[in-house]
Amino acid sequence: MSNHLPLSNHMFIRFPNVSSNVSVARVAAATFASFREFSISDIEEIKVAVSEAVSNAVLHAYQDSQGIIEVTMENLGEGIQITVRDYGKGIEDVAKARQPGFTTMPEHMGLGFTFMESFMDELHVESQAGSGTTVRMVKKA
Amino acid sequence: MQIEFHMAPLFAVARVSGELDLSSAAKFRSLIDQELRKSGVPNVVVNLKNLSFIDSTGLGVLLGRHKAVKSWGGKFILTDVPPKIMSMLEMAGLMRVLETTRTEQDAIRLIEACGYVSQEEASTNE
Numbered sequence: 508m509s510n511h512l513p514l515s516n517h518m519f520i521r522f523p524n525v526s527s528n529v530s531v532a533r534v535a536a537a538t539f540a541s542f543r544e545f546s547i548s549d550i551e552e553i554k555v556a557v558s559e560a561v562s563n564a565v566l567h568a569y570q571d572s573q574g575i576i577e578v579t580m581e582n583l584g585e586g587i588q589i590t591v592r593d594y595g596k597g598i599e600d601v602a603k604a605r606q607p608g609f610t611t612m613p614e615h616m617g618l619g620f621t622f623m624e625s626f627m628d629e630l631h632v633e634s635q636a637g638s639g640t641t642v643r644m645v646k647k648a
Numbered sequence: 649m650q651i652e653f654h655m656a657p658l659f660a661v662a663r664v665s666g667e668l669d670l671s672s673a674a675k676f677r678s679l680i681d682q683e684l685r686k687s688g689v690p691n692v693v694v695n696l697k698n699l700s701f702i703d704s705t706g707l708g709v710l711l712g713r714h715k716a717v718k719s720w721g722g723k724f725i726l727t728d729v730p731p732k733i734m735s736m737l738e739m740a741g742l743m744r745v746l747e748t749t750r751t752e753q754d755a756i757r758l759i760e761a762c763g764y765v766s767q768e769e770a771s772t773n774e
Contacts, residue, residue, distance in 0.1 A: 526671040551732055558703040562670040614677075614712035618704040618740055625739065 516542075517581040524565045524574045524593070532578050532591075533557040539580040540587055543648045552626035553589070553646055559619035560591035560642045566612065568595025568640065586628070586647040598634040605632065651679050659691035659723075659759050660684065661752055665698035668706030676706075680713050690722035691762075693755040697728035707740050714746055723747065723762065725755040 518539055522528045536557040537550050545553070557578070564576045579590040598604045605624075610617030624630045629645035649672035654661040660683055668676060680692065692713070702710075710726070717724040726748045729737065737743050749755040 529670045530667060548732070554701065555703050555736070558669055558701075562703065562705055565670060614673075614708045616704045616708045616711070616740055618707070622704055622739070 515582065517579065519577065519579050521575060521577045524569050524576055524595075526562075526565050528576070529558055529561045529565060532561045532576075536578070536580055536589055540646070543582070543587060545586075545646070545648055549646065549648075553587075556623045556626045556644055556646075557589060557591070559622050560589075560644070563619050563642075564591060564593040564595070564640070567598075568593035570596065583645065586645060588643065588645045590644075591642045592639065594639040597636040597638060598632070598640055599636060601632050601634050649676060651676070653683050655683075655687055655689065656756075658689060659693055659756065660687060660689050661693045661695060661756075663695040663698070665700075667701035668699060668709065669701065669703050670705045673705050673709040676709050677712065681716070684717075690717070690720060691759045692717055692722070692724050693752055693759070694724070694726050695728050695752055696726055696730065696733055699730065699733055702733050702736050704740070707736060707742060711742060711745065723759055725749055725758065727752050727755045 518535070520532065520535055522531070533554040537554045540550050540553050561576060561578065568574055568576070574593060574595050577592045579592070581588045603609055605620040607621045608617045620630070620632070623642070623644060627644040628647045631643040632640065634640040649664065649666035649668055652663040654663070662680060662683070664676070666672065684692065694710070714724040724747065726746055728751060729748055737746065749758065
């Protein structure tokens with residue numbers, strides 16, 4: 508019996524901006540990816556990318572208030588697509604935020620987007636002040 | 649994430665297991681800082697053999713502890729770094745900043761060669 512899922516398979520998780528949910532999201536993404544032809548190191552890379560995207564949403568989207576983060580995982584013909592969405596304050600200057608080393612917080616590396624970009628085949632960031640941020644990443648199998 | 653400490657007069661060995669990310673970074677920082685404050689030892693050996701995951705938040709907190717220990721002239725040495733953690737350190741450019749050795753014994757030899765005796769004395773020696 509094949510353990511490959513139908514191409515239309517997808518999963519959607521929705522959770523509050525609590526830091527312990529970062530690991531739940533990356534483990535869910537890694538498990539979802541494990542049904543495709545990814546190597547162990549590909550799956551490790553997916554875990555880091557999801558961890559970075561969800562950590563950004565937890566840290567920056569809602570400041571000190573509670574808010575919702577959504578992660579959608581989709582099986583594409585060529586691999587998987589993972590979308591991390593928040594409805595928070597948005598990123599004022601996406602190009603600046605994506606620069607390696609850019610951070611607004613002490614003891615942070617400012618490498619979140621750099622890791623997402625390096626570890627995934629595609630990275631698209633859409634953000635609007637006041638309505639939130641959507642990070643869409645594709646990893647080809 | 650868990651840390652098991654082994655103390656010696658010149659150094660603390662911190663054996664870290666689990667995952668170092670946003671949910672555990674603050675715990676890592678406070679456990680290391682607390683242990684150093686309590687014991688007064690100037691040097692830290694961080695054994696990463698059982699660290700199974702790190703992301704940029706985890707790397708940031710390692711760099712932060714390195715800077716704190718360096719501020720009083722102590723040594724912050726990573727040992728037994730698993731290959732996937734090592735490649736994250738390399739990608740982040742931290743191999744140019746952080747000191748690493750293959751084993752705890754190698755790190756201890758390096759520290760003993762320096763011979764610091766306390767955080768205060770290490771600071772005065774700077």
